[in-house]
Amino acid sequence: MTQLDTKSLFLSNTPAMEQAIPMATRRIGSWEVRISRHPLSTTDLTRRYDAMSGRWERTARRFQLTAAYQQPLMISQIAKGLTQVGPKPRILDCGIGNGSLSIALHGILENQVDYHGIDTSADMIVQASTMMRHAGLRPQLQQADVLSLPYDDQSFDVVMAAHVLEHLSAPKRALKEMIRVLKPGGMIFVCMTRPSIFGGFVQLKWRTWAITEQQGIAWLQDCDLADIGCQPVHFTSCAGTASTAFWARRTTLPDAQ
Template sequence: MHNYSQSIAASIDPSSQQTIPMTTYQFGSWRIAISRQLRTKEDLTSQYDAASRSWGRTARRYGLDAAYRRLLVASGAQAALGSIGSKARVLDCGIGSGSLSIALNSILPERLNYCGIDLSGEMLTMADAEMRQAVLVPELRQADILSIPYADASFDFVMAAHVLEHLPEPQHALREMVRVLKPGGMLFVCLTRRSHFGAFIQMRWRTWAITERQGVSWLEACQLNDISFQPIHLRSCAGQASTAFWARRPGGLEHETETTAATTHQEVGS
């Protein structure tokens, strides 16, 4: 059994952005906006440590594994990673119990190199057990998505499920994810969306509820290409409570091929 008790250094202190918008009312010329204070990093860690004990039941109730598989297939993850082979490296940010990594592994022909980070030591212990049961041997670290402990351009595929909406500055985390993503690599994120069930999640966990337009604008701000999204269909009463987004970091083999072709065309033309 691994011990994930190392301390987590604070990466930012956005003191002016410690609230999230909940709802807005308009009465004539009056506009009343209600916001709610975000959970601190320590509070969120404690809450997820406690939630880890029942997280497996929660995942099964809403059919998270099957939902993640459908969206990963739709994103083209098989082709993106299949072309690299067993040397491909995957980073799962806010890995939780490992559901997203296990779902990705289930649609691929061979096992890849999986790494995962999470604030919650209890979740990491569960992820280690669940992933090893799925015949995966992950590298797990207790760390903050706002300060990912890996070098630039380290991973071929970087993903996160229902993590960014907990943060005061989701784009800061996205930039960190893009930083460790190789040129040409794929980013995949699942975000709670505006819906009846999304409002329940927002009240329960004090998260953002994110529209598709917001999600796309965040990815565009990170200068990502080939942006797509689809609602995530969950079981029980959740319905379409989340949206999956995916995109690519510019560059890589495809970019080099296009550059070479353009150069050759110019040489021929001259």
């Protein structure tokens, strides 16, 4: 396969051309055996999250997601940057789930913020609305796909996503779509499952990527982002440090897609 063919395979969004997610590699002498799985389709992911939406609040409490996200959010200096933006900066949370990431950010901000969020699961949007309003937020939520965000270019001061990109056959394509709606100077913040014992369980169950720090940083560099940083995310219970938070700043217009 040529370099051009590989790029086409990565960017294509058709089921027949999905990039398989690597699960395991083993070398035996001169042989190298690789095991890969095709990711769940958007429709299948939506159905799964619709089915588990009623239990997701319990999952969020078990792993204390809001508290886990706050530490890397503080280290990223997103809150400090938002104080310099002006009145009521705009935040977009992609794959918002039950709103844990937005609630975590809200807990460390001093200024008022205009929260927006999308999710492919309508039932998860209901969960997010309930949880976020209980936390004092008044978000604008809608059902949508991170690969095709229903917003104009350069619409938001911060765009973020927790455990979304690793579900996709083309995570860099989704990352570039997130950057499209981010203002120059704005910050992007993403959490992704990392290689670990618990991360391996998540990978087997959900057919996700397991993203190393080097790989995540390389993705952000490929998107021409600056001030890149990362930090392990510490969850409670058996999850441990199953994820890594990455952040970066947009300084230029993204390359044409």
